[in-house]
Amino acid sequence: MSSLALRIDYAPGNDFRLRVDCELPADGVTAIYGASGSGKSTLLDCIAGLRRPADNGLIRLGEETWSKGAEQLPAWQRGAGYVFNEGHLFPHLSVLGNLRYAQKRSRRAAFDLDAVATWLEISDLLARRPQTLSAGQRQRVAIARALMSSPRLLLLDEPFANLDALATRHCLGLLQRLSRETDLPMLFVSHDIEEVSELADYLVLLDSGRVDTHGPLLELCGRLDNRLAREEKAAAIVQGTIARHDGEYGLTELAVEDELMVVPSIAQDIGSTQRLRIPARDVSICLQRPGDSSILNIIPVQIAQIDGGTDARVMLRLALGSQHLLARLTRRSADALRLKVGDRVFAQVKTAALLSTRADGP
Amino acid sequence: MSLNDAELEAIYLTIALASTTTVILLLVGTPLAWWLAHRRGSLPAVIEAVVALPLILPPTVLGFYLLLLFAPDTALGRGWEALTGTRLAFSFSALVIGSVLYSLPFVVQPLQSAFARVPAGLMQAAATLGAGPLDQFRSVVLPLCGRSFLVAASLGFAHTVGEFGVVLMIGGNIPGETQVLSIALYDYVESLQFDQAHRMAGALVLFSLLLLFFLYRSDGRHNWRIDS
Numbered sequence: 001m002s003s004l005a006l007r008i009d010y011a012p013g014n015d016f017r018l019r020v021d022c023e024l025p026a027d028g029v030t031a032i033y034g035a036s037g038s039g040k041s042t043l044l045d046c047i048a049g050l051r052r053p054a055d056n057g058l059i060r061l062g063e064e065t066w067s068k069g070a071e072q073l074p075a076w077q078r079g080a081g082y083v084f085n086e087g088h089l090f091p092h093l094s095v096l097g098n099l100r101y102a103q104k105r106s107r108r109a110a111f112d113l114d115a116v117a118t119w120l121e122i123s124d125l126l127a128r129r130p131q132t133l134s135a136g137q138r139q140r141v142a143i144a145r146a147l148m149s150s151p152r153l154l155l156l157d158e159p160f161a162n163l164d165a166l167a168t169r170h171c172l173g174l175l176q177r178l179s180r181e182t183d184l185p186m187l188f189v190s191h192d193i194e195e196v197s198e199l200a201d202y203l204v205l206l207d208s209g210r211v212d213t214h215g216p217l218l219e220l221c222g223r224l225d226n227r228l229a230r231e232e233k234a235a236a237i238v239q240g241t242i243a244r245h246d247g248e249y250g251l252t253e254l255a256v257e258d259e260l261m262v263v264p265s266i267a268q269d270i271g272s273t274q275r276l277r278i279p280a281r282d283v284s285i286c287l288q289r290p291g292d293s294s295i296l297n298i299i300p301v302q303i304a305q306i307d308g309g310t311d312a313r314v315m316l317r318l319a320l321g322s323q324h325l326l327a328r329l330t331r332r333s334a335d336a337l338r339l340k341v342g343d344r345v346f347a348q349v350k351t352a353a354l355l356s357t358r359a360d361g362p
Numbered sequence: 363m364s365l366n367d368a369e370l371e372a373i374y375l376t377i378a379l380a381s382t383t384t385v386i387l388l389l390v391g392t393p394l395a396w397w398l399a400h401r402r403g404s405l406p407a408v409i410e411a412v413v414a415l416p417l418i419l420p421p422t423v424l425g426f427y428l429l430l431l432f433a434p435d436t437a438l439g440r441g442w443e444a445l446t447g448t449r450l451a452f453s454f455s456a457l458v459i460g461s462v463l464y465s466l467p468f469v470v471q472p473l474q475s476a477f478a479r480v481p482a483g484l485m486q487a488a489a490t491l492g493a494g495p496l497d498q499f500r501s502v503v504l505p506l507c508g509r510s511f512l513v514a515a516s517l518g519f520a521h522t523v524g525e526f527g528v529v530l531m532i533g534g535n536i537p538g539e540t541q542v543l544s545i546a547l548y549d550y551v552e553s554l555q556f557d558q559a560h561r562m563a564g565a566l567v568l569f570s571l572l573l574l575f576f577l578y579r580s581d582g583r584h585n586w587r588i589d590s
Contacts, residue, residue: 050486075489076497088487092505101501105492149491 002026002062004153004185008046010053018042018053018209024202026062026153026185029175031200031217033190039209040189044155047187048082049075061153061185079107081151085158087142089130095141096126102148110150110184120144120174136167140174147184154186160195172198193233197221197277198355218275222324224307224317229326234315235279236326237355242270251296257321262296263354275355280315280326282350287337289346297349301325303341308334318347325349369562371538372546379454379542380522383461387469387518388511390462395473396499414467424464425531432456432532452534457542460528468517476510477503509580516577520570 004026010018018039024030032040045051047059047066055070066078089098099113117123120140130138139159146154156175160168176199179186190196196203196217203220205212205227213226220226221237228234240256250265254274261276268274289298301318308314314334316327325347329339339345365373394413398406416424432451433439442450450456480503488498504511526544533540535549543562550559 048490050489074494075486076492076494078490079492080490082487082490084483084487086483088481088483090484090487090502092502101488101493102491105497107492145491 004030004062004187005058005060006043006047007056007058008043008053009057010042010046010051012042012051016042016209018046020206020211022204022211022214024187024204024214027183028201029179029186029188029199030202030204031188031190031196032204032206033193033196034206034212036191037208038206040191040206041157042209043206044082044157044187044189047153048080048155049073049078050082064152076105079150079152081146081149081154083139083142083146083154083156083159085161087130087138089138089141089145091130093130094126095122095128095130095133098130098141098145099126099148102145106148106150108150111147113148116144116147119178134167135162135164136170139163139167139171143171143175143178147178151184154184156186156188158189158191160190160192168195175199193228193231193235194277197235197237197275218323222317222326224305224315224326229280229307229315232281233279234281234326234328235277236324238276238278238320238323238325240274240276242266242268242272242274244270256299257323259299259320261299261349261352263352266354276352277355278325278349278352280328282352283318283325283327284348284350285316285327285329285333285337285339286346286348290348293348295348295350297352299325299347299349301345301347303339303343303345306334306339306341318345320347365561368537368541369546369558372541372543375454375538375540376523376542376544379457379461380519382458383465383522384469384515384519386458386462387465388515391466391469391473391514391518395470396477398470399474399477413470416464417467421464421525421527422531425460425528428456428460428463428528428532432459451532452536452540454539457529457533457540460532461522461525464525464528465518465521468521469514472510472514472517473507476507480506512580513577516573520573523566523569 004024006020006022006024008018008020016039020043032043034040042051046053049066049072052072057067059067066073090101093101099117103113114123117126120143122137122140122144125133125137125141130141133141143159160171163171172195175186178184188199200217202214203217204214205220207227213220218237218239221228221235223229238256240254240261242252243255243260244253245265246253251262252265254261254263254276256276263276266274286298299320301320303316304319304324305317306314308331312331314329314331316329316339318325318327327347398410429451430436431438434443434449434451439450484502485498488502493501524544526548529540529542529545533545535541535545543566547559547562550556550562
């Protein structure tokens, strides 16, 4: 498996300094997640060659070295496709002109123009000018244009920042499909953990110019020792396979480890793998399986870790086979139930959102 | 209304001077304007001030210094003579040099303000799509700033046609070599040939009006341009 090796030291002259030293997988979608000002976009710019870090670094994608020490390839020789959050489409060219601009300068032809246009649902827009497009259409054109340059790596800098919820869904779905159907690695910058959960396979947590931690998304989301767990929207992500469709009630049953979880019906084949995002605040704990509860998903778990301190709230890490759920409780409840590590309890899951299914929806 | 040979020669000379000057101005002014638009600091500010000087300086001042500089006993005068075998002072080449300096701000300033408004993001996008610096300039900056180039070239041309003081100081009044329209007009008035003066002045007014009319009419037809 090829990798993206990054050793970057970049100090633009103000107080900020970006220092990154890590090796990331160069397949699937890697999300760079962090607050604004943490250096996410700066990192992308350094990788693309739009900013020049100090002469002691390394940027290597698989066998290709883009930058080593003082030898730094200019942006136009790197083959990194870049989708900017403002699109930056050429206003003097039509949509087709924008795509051709990239195609003409591409050293290989990885994608067919018509196929890309069909994929990103912009075939009807080819004659239009960028300024007549909606924000969502513009971003789809920007993605298509980046693809037409046959990149080795696709960089996306908050590509949905200017889109409404509907357009964001649409674009997310298209990118998921792109990631499934091509072997183009993507590096995706976002400050929205829900977007990240939808799209990413691998996660880099960036904090004040430093890599806090990095690892597979599912693993990082189920741990308490990084700052994801401290966020209000903290949520675990579990993976399961579709076991059964319950047509009568409009539900689908998912096998997660040895347990069945019930979610609103989805039109996917039995046996296919799905991800569920389970917010920590929507999980509560019972010592016994409740006999009559309206909550459908009540799963036996084992308390793996308790992160309490003296706050009003505590966070529990719950083992479900080899996967983990998170639960956020008040400290008062945790004390009342005398919860401790190793206890076998029942997790009541109020909501579980399915991820990665919109790609084939409308 | 027919023109005599001297008048035709003056017209030809004026057009030749203005065209040569405009071409040189675009070649020199474009990189200079780009540099000024993208550098901060005191050196660019100094250069900017020097470039803008002809806007406020009486042309005779510039002409006076150039006259001294072009004299056969200066380094420039001697070097020119050694290189070309001709004298620089009172030559067509001297007029071109003077006109380039005199009209420089009229070419540099519109280009500079247009270049400064080209979004950096577009250049970055072009770079990530495989366009090198020259390619970026040709494929992004030129089309976006097309009107500013038109404005810069027209102003440079028209201003050269209209110059008088510099030409008078460094060109003398040699028919076929340095006697341009504005000087020929001056000659007519000096010698009280008002009929000829009227024709020449009227032609210059008409020319200038037409040029400006076409310039303004070209405005706003492309709303994507950053300079319309």
